[in-house]
Amino acid sequence: MGAYIALVNRQVPQGRNNYPHGNAFDSLLFLCYLIIIRAMSDSSCSPRPSLSQSFAGLSLQTPLVLLSGCVGFGDSYPHVEGFSYHDVGAVVLKGTTLEARMGNAPHRVYETASGMLNAIGLQNPGARHVVEHILPKLPHHETQFWANANGTSPEEYAEVARIFDNSPVTAIEINISCPNVKEGGVHFGNNPAMAARVVAAMRQATDKPLITKLSPNNADIAETARCCIEAGSDAFAVINTLVGMAVDVTQRKPVIANISGGLSGPAIKPVALWKLYQVRAVTKRHGIPIVGQGGIASAEDALGFAIVGADALGVGTGLFYDPLLCGKIIEGLSDYLQNNQMSAYHDLVGSLQTI
Ligand SMILES: Cc1cc2nc3c(=O)[nH]c(=O)nc-3n(C[C@H](O)[C@H](O)[C@H](O)COP(=O)(O)O)c2cc1C
Numbered sequence: 566m567g568a569y570i571a572l573v574n575r576q577v578p579q580g581r582n583n584y585p586h587g588n589a590f591d592s593l594l595f596l597c598y599l600i601i602i603r604a605m606s607d608s609s610c611s612p613r614p615s616l617s618q619s620f621a622g623l624s625l626q627t628p629l630v631l632l633s634g635c636v637g638f639g640d641s642y643p644h645v646e647g648f649s650y651h652d653v654g655a656v657v658l659k660g661t662t663l664e665a666r667m668g669n670a671p672h673r674v675y676e677t678a679s680g681m682l683n684a685i686g687l688q689n690p691g692a693r694h695v696v697e698h699i700l701p702k703l704p705h706h707e708t709q710f711w712a713n714a715n716g717t718s719p720e721e722y723a724e725v726a727r728i729f730d731n732s733p734v735t736a737i738e739i740n741i742s743c744p745n746v747k748e749g750g751v752h753f754g755n756n757p758a759m760a761a762r763v764v765a766a767m768r769q770a771t772d773k774p775l776i777t778k779l780s781p782n783n784a785d786i787a788e789t790a791r792c793c794i795e796a797g798s799d800a801f802a803v804i805n806t807l808v809g810m811a812v813d814v815t816q817r818k819p820v821i822a823n824i825s826g827g828l829s830g831p832a833i834k835p836v837a838l839w840k841l842y843q844v845r846a847v848t849k850r851h852g853i854p855i856v857g858q859g860g861i862a863s864a865e866d867a868l869g870f871a872i873v874g875a876d877a878l879g880v881g882t883g884l885f886y887d888p889l890l891c892g893k894i895i896e897g898l899s900d901y902l903q904n905n906q907m908s909a910y911h912d913l914v915g916s917l918q919t920i
Contacts, residue, residue, distance in 0.1 A: 597756035614902035625654030632881030651709035680830020684823035719766035754780030834860030845874035864897020
């Protein structure tokens with residue numbers, strides 16, 4: 566570029582054309598200059614935006630989080646050609662209880678017009694088995710793994726937390742959408758005080774970051790978030806599935822043996838965005854981060870969650886449709902940040918303009 570500037574600045578004595586095709590030569594040089602500038606701004610010389618995120622004291626290599634129940638115990642996706650854990654900030658393991666569970670009778674899943682219904686029933690081998698036999702085999706150098714704790718009472722949740730406390734998981738997500746067996750089977754997440762009791766019990770049991778997974782099947786999600794922060798929650802996951810059902814009209818029976826199931830996928834995205842907006846209004850002043858989730862199936866979906874206020878982005882059902890979705894979201898996020906002159910994912914989080 567310096568050479569070009571020197572050339573165009575050279576003095577040409579008036580009335581003399583030293584170079585017979587001077588104008589054409591200058592145009593050619595100018596064209597080269599434009600090509601070089603374009604190439605520099607395209608990629609090689611301007612660094613790609615940073616996607617690393619700090620989250621509840623953890624450092625995520627990207628904001629993407631693979632959601633509980635959608636990737637088993639983290640051992641199957643690395644076998645998919647083209648999939649890389651380096652695209653993923655964290656993987657949430659399948660929901661785990663104190664003792665092993667067989668799960669519900671089939672049918673347990675059903676594809677809907679815009680997502681899926683599931684009633685797996687927390688099939689899992691129990692917390693001790695996960696810690697002793699599954700966690701040691703996971704590639705902790707490629708990404709981090711979070712537990713997903715479940716229980717029938719605050720004491721049982723706390724026991725699960727105690728078991729994972731002594732393990733390589735870097736955080737524990739609390740699935741508060743479990744029935745409270747001692748208090749009439751109402752889901753802990755449907756009642757702010759009950760949700761807070763679970764968080765408080767787990768807080769006593771571990772120093773690892775606690776991520777409370779909030780239910781949308783709840784009259785006041787913001788109040789639940791407030792109570793859980795007081796009880797010691799370090800972060801939130803927003804949202805879990807909505808409750809739904811499907812009917813087999815030939816047999817006049819529910820398709821799902823459990824009758825109802827959790828609805829996930831694109832159908833729940835507008836609800837998830839709204840709940841995220843409401844929870845963010847509470848968490849922002851405390852600096853508490855959120856994993857936004859519910860129906861993310863493209864980079865554009867992910868961008869919407871980021872703009873509303875998702876510090877991290879959960880991808881679940883979308884992986885069943887496209888196991889290579891994470892790489893595509895990463896590309897789309899990077900392109901968007903670069904095209905909007907943002908140097909980091911962090912700059913986009915909560916940038917929603919409402920006026
Ligand atoms: C088959 C299936 C199993 C799930 N199992 C769990 C679970 O064990 N624990 C939990 O907290 N959430 C579970 N979820 C909910 C997801 O983690 C996620 O919050 C929800 O599906 C919304 O995100 P999505 O629309 O991207 O899937 C499950 C979802 C599906 C589809």
